[in-house]
Amino acid sequence: MREALTLAAKDLKVELRSKEMVSAMFLFSLLMVLAFRFAFSDSLTAGEVSIEDLAASSLWICFSFAAIIGMHTAFAKEKDRETLEGLLLCPIDRSIIFLGKALSSFVIVFIVDILSIAFFALFFSYGYDGHGLEVVGVAFLGTVTLVLVGTLVAAISVNARAREVLLPILLIPLIAFTVIIPCVAATRNAILGDITESLRDLLSIAGYAVVFGVAGYLAFDYVVEG
């Protein structure tokens, strides 16, 4: 576990110096919120869309796609600079590398999540009805699951030629029901102030985190070997 932390710290240090991932993901997320702001301004004024629904769905679209960009970069960078070989040569279990990568990706994606939540609040002058903390909590849980499955699939797609396109194609069918739909529902309930309504959603997200974590832990070795 200490090795995983060391690896994650290494990734974060690299990220802190280059700021490639955070800046790309952050700008992407910012532009998405901006797009939603303009796309839905009329419907919001007319009351055709409730702000709770819009917040829950657009935030999770931002989170998912920002995470996809981030996780793609996390592996593509290592592959392109041929540092992946060096990483694989480390005298540690390959599964530890998976955990380290997932951990560093999680930190970065979660930072972007929080920034998106803040910018949504700013652009829509919306305080999440005082339930911002719960929204962050749901984002935390959902991002754990998202990053665990995403890291594994990113390690798969990095081998492909059309890897930028392939990651979302491979990942979205897997996260549609396991992450996005329950997370949108839970976020909506969180904003409405009855997060207890979504207890089953939260449990299922946590359950998938365990399933994807175990799957990644076991399968990562086969994906990166060679």
Next chain:
Amino acid sequence: MNKSRLALVLAAVAVMLLLLTAWMALYYAPIPQTSVKSADKVLSSIEGRGIRVAGFVCARLPEPHPVVETLGATVFSIADFSDFRNYQDAVTDGRLNDTWWTVRPLDVLVRSMNEEVSSKVILGANLSVFGTVSSLKLGPNSNVTGLSLEVSGSDDVLMGTSASQFDILTAPVAQKIFYFHMPSAWVSYVAFFTTLLASALYIKTRNQKYDRWASSAAELGVLFATIAIATGPIWAKEEWGVYWRWNDSKLVTTFILWLVYIGYLMLRASVVDQGTRARVSAVYGIIGFITVPMSLLSARVAPLLGSSHPVVIATQGGGLSPGAGMTIGVAVIAFTLLYITMLIRRVEIAEAEEELEELKRSIGGEES
């Protein structure tokens, strides 16, 4: 008997059985009745749960105002859509007896009726009708296009079609597609399962042979799933009034599984190195197959498991007349044989492709 001759014989048998299926579906199989659940069963399962039951029959009749005969129960008959509105108004105004239950057609069918208002009739029935009626007769030339039972609670809506207590034929012509739809869906599941098994075997043994099986089966799985996904809506349009239902777990699962395996094939097409391709696609094939059925357990999808997709037709002999059962049996055997034949052939092609790649490499050509 050598291998290629065996494959040829298998192919011939499969094709003959397919033709036989087509003939049986058209001429031999009686038009089956949809007996998903008997109305009694529906009623007993929802009794005392504060759920309202409403039902209606949607029929295409030779004349705008047909003679409708009912036996053993009161049936509220409405000649066209505007009459149905009147009835609804009567319900909301309280002009109807309190003991009557609200009769409410499914939105989808209302929409489909707007297209052909004059040619269709809706019969709304109160709760007691569903409980007691033993048979319902329509005019001699009437052609019933749909029968639905809606069960609705305060928030959740559970839908099911029901016809067993009524001697009524549902979407009779469109129903024939079932003999091709259901075997295709079955074969696609078998194929995806083959991919799962072969992927697991590849990971375990690293024998290239299993990779060929996995990729070939995935391709066929996508093909047959496409047939199933394409034929289903043709029937659903007739039966449900819409092509697709997003709240149906079976439809959505099949669709997502289809997307996962298209992703699988794209992944394979995009990885150059053979060993890497085999490894990463095996891992994705396994995760994809396991994740999708599991999604059904998630809280958002689980309540939708009360699928309106007819299950009993396929699994319960009691729901099928012997002729229809025989036809579907032949169809399933024909499609399974077709799948096996195609799989063997596809694996042979995969072998040849690999050999070609090997040859190209040996003479220093470009890798394809």
